[in-house]
Amino acid sequence: MKKCMECMKTRWNRFVALLKRHPPLQYVIFGGMLAIMGLGPYFGIIPVSTAMFGALITVMIWTVAALGINLLLGYGGLISLATAGFMGVGALGVGIFMTEYGWPFELAALMTLLISGALGLLIGIFSLKVSGIYLAIGTLFVGEILRRIFTNVPIFGGERINIGEITFLGRFTIDRNLPFQDFATGASQYERYWLYLILTVLMVLTMIVVHNIVKSRTGRAFMAMSRSENAAQSMGISIIKYRLIAFIVATMLATLGGIMYAIYFQNAPTEAWTLILSLMIIGAVVVGGLKSIFGTFLGAVIIHLVPNLYLRPLFGDVRSLFTGVLIIVVILFYPRGVVFVVTDLKKLWGKLKKRLQGRKETAHDEQS
């Protein structure tokens, strides 16, 4: 028995070492876990209900948009309140290109990303002139202008654009409302699992991209630029260039979030992209942990999944009140982000271990 424990331990250590050598692997494993969780409703596993499935979808969409904000706010020290607007650009852009122009999905998504990248560039240029609260106000209006355009310009179809079934790579057509036939159980579930899988893959890819950016020269330049502009410049870091990069990446990720929305819901509403959504996403970043990739996911879980899944049945319609309380409590106890719960748990575990060992040793001493 003891031997087995030992070999488990060495295996675990080897696994940890592997993760340290290839950090992106942890995101892949995380994505794999989510993919398995998504199968829950099909097998009737209680903790993963259909409601949980739906909430996880939104959490993933938020995480992608929030990772952009994390790059901007946590690393670059910049802020944008136009996140929701750009998510709208993603969802509605894909919708228009697919329904009005009949483009294939991939081309529509690429075009939308390019357009939002260009818009991000413009905001970046604007950010060179202003900073802090003025930047927040400026981007607030960018988001509001985008929302007004969505609701008032007729091309966006008034209330929503119905995209309908989406064909991926020209071969796989998935309609979210069609029953899911040939799966192991044959239960009358929907094809949504494939869409869930696509979203998971996109989120994992985003996590890896953000990780790679952050751990590179570009990430260090972001940090230097936000923490000490003078030092950054005297090291040859061009503030202009890195501000633009930060804004372009952030808006493109927000747009990707919108595209993910379009993929899963297969329609794009015009009214959903409000300031509240932008603020919620910033909230997710701050609550989850600035400068932490898993923290961003955790923040989205706390801000979206917990209130909708657990607080709604408890408190009904006044849940937003408790959402606010929850956020305040989290910020009170973990001002640097919930992700530090892990560090605290580790510390606790270390203490517990020590105490247990101490007890064993004293027992040993008494025996001898």
Added chain:
Amino acid sequence: MNSPKKPILELNKVTMRFGGLVAVDNLSFTVHEKEIVGLIGPNGAGKTTVFNCATQFYDDYEGDIRFYTEAGDSVDLRSKKVTEIAPLGISRTFQNIELVQDLSILDNVLIGAHYKFETGVFRHIFKTKKARDEEQVWKARAEEILKFMNIAHLKHFYVAGQPYGILKKIEIARAMMMNPRLIILDEPAAGLTDYETDELEKLVYRIRDEYNISILLIEHDMGFVMNICDRVCAINFGKYIAMDTPKNIQEHPEVKEAYLGSEA
């Protein structure tokens, strides 16, 4: 010492005004290759302003600041932007520590090599082989410099919470990352203990001798300046007083007056 030396930085009649205040007034001096030059003066004498002009943080000064490249060409620094100063081979440290608190020491030092990297953000996103190799090369160089500064054992710690002496060393290490030809040190010994100051003295000598770097520094610790510098330039209210060997400067009547006041 008597052989004619090549100049590396030359200030010619530099004047810098902030509104009505003349911070630097018609100042000229030259730093030669492989020389350690100190710039001294009472508080508010305009020393840091001189540095900020030389590194183009202020570009609306009058006069000329020239830098001589390895090939011997002279470059008018005014034609360069502040971010183009580092690629010329000038790096600097700051009077108030300007480090990224929430990055490890190693990463902070790597920031110093920023413009040496060739890969851009796209290569970083996909983490291509070239990007990885480049990162490895510069990491090795950063570790070598940290070893040189005697703080290699701390490389994975965050900057936040490190003692002052270590912070100063990290700043110098960062400035050395880009293989500069001239390092401008803004009060490197301020706030250091006597022991640390002695250590810094040895380090500055070694930086000059082993890496062939010229050094221009501001310092209030007169013991440090007089020990270490080949020549010292004294200024007061932005005006040049004298530039000479430390010994002669100490005896210069006007310098004494600037520091101690005239006998009434």
